[in-house]
Amino acid sequence: MPETSILVIEDDEHIGQILTFILQRQGYQTTLAADGLAARKAIVSTDTPPSLVLLDVMLPYIDGFELVHIIREREAWKDVPIVMLTAKHTEKDIVRALDEGANDYVVKPFQPNELLARVRRHLKEQA
């Protein structure tokens, strides 16, 4: 069985490390993109998408909403579950993220166990 891979897009180095740590601890393979440009490069450079994308909203160069749009435009990536991770917990941002095509959202500060439960659920639905 191929390893479950997760693309983590997070510009805060420390938060990126927390996410990588807790996901790898569950046996997931992770790739970390630290800004919008690196994330776009990771998305457009391959037709083999990860099993799930964990995506911060506020990113340098290209924001999370635009990245969701880029992901959904690509045929091979259009069914990849996207979980948005955002400090902006206003209803407007959540609605916008879901409208753009995200599957779910987690509000920062987050509970690692809640985040992992959501990741598991989306991976299970996709399988």
Add this chain to the structure above:
Amino acid sequence: MESILDFRLPANIYLQAAFWAGISALGLTLLVGLQIIALRMSMRRTQRREQALTLKWRPLLNAAIAGEELGNLPELPWRDRVLFIKLWLHLQQAVRGEASEGLNAIARRLGCDEHMRKLLVSGNRAERLLATLALGHMRDRESWPALARAVHAADSASSVHALWALVQTDAARAAYEMAPLLLRRDDWPLSQLGNILQNARSEWQPVLAEALSRTSPEELPPALRLVAALRIDLPQAQLQAYLDSPHVDVVLAALRLARSPHVIGQVRRHLESTDWRIRLQAVRALGELGDRSDVARLRTLLSDPEWWVRYRAAQALLALPFLTEAELAQLRDSSDRYAADMLTQVLAEKEAA
């Protein structure tokens, strides 16, 4: 041949002054240059210490966040404590729940709670602020008296963070002790207060209502505006009493709190006020509370002599969820020209948003 040893100061007093001024400027330039080099070296040393500390402690802090049991911890040198707490705070701000508790446990094992208590009392402003944030995350009851004193400080940033720390530690006790002060402090940023009370509304609501009842008539309007901005509801009887107040400022502030259908009668009565500011607030409230019977009332106010009241009436009508597009078009066609123009303008604004 002349050598540098043969140099003599010029005899002219002005030339001598210019010479020594030049020497002094050169000396000062050298001193500033040395200071810059020293600062750069100190900054590089701190950066290296920070990098080494992050490499050493981040895996352990991540493990604590993930809920792993940690065995023996490495020693944390005294001089690295503040750097450690800065890293720890950064992680604290990213997580909550059990993960936050895991971070607290590791900080206490390292004696950071004791160190932060000392900084809170005897540190400089930056250190006191750092200690306040750290002790708030730790929910440290021992530092309650020092934090309570800090809430009364004139410094807005320090005092509002101290309030946050108290609410984190014991929301009910903080409400009981700090509600009257909160109603008086107009220098605390509303958005920050909103965040602080976000998860403590049930503890603060009754205490703030009680504190309001003891507030002087002069202080009541700003206090009510604050409670409205924090979206804290008041008991029905208390709100009704404010809505019936003879003081215009109290009624204006109370109308901002009118979010319950129980006060809709009073809100409707205020639509007929002679003070346009009261009509304006009543229209705004009716936009949130109104039913079908209010369409006719709001339509009448589309022809109000005051532009802002007409504008708010149009906004309120368009916000009514039960009004269909056909009904709206009929309303526009059957209204006078000013009312129709206002409806068209607000509709255009809504579409452009």
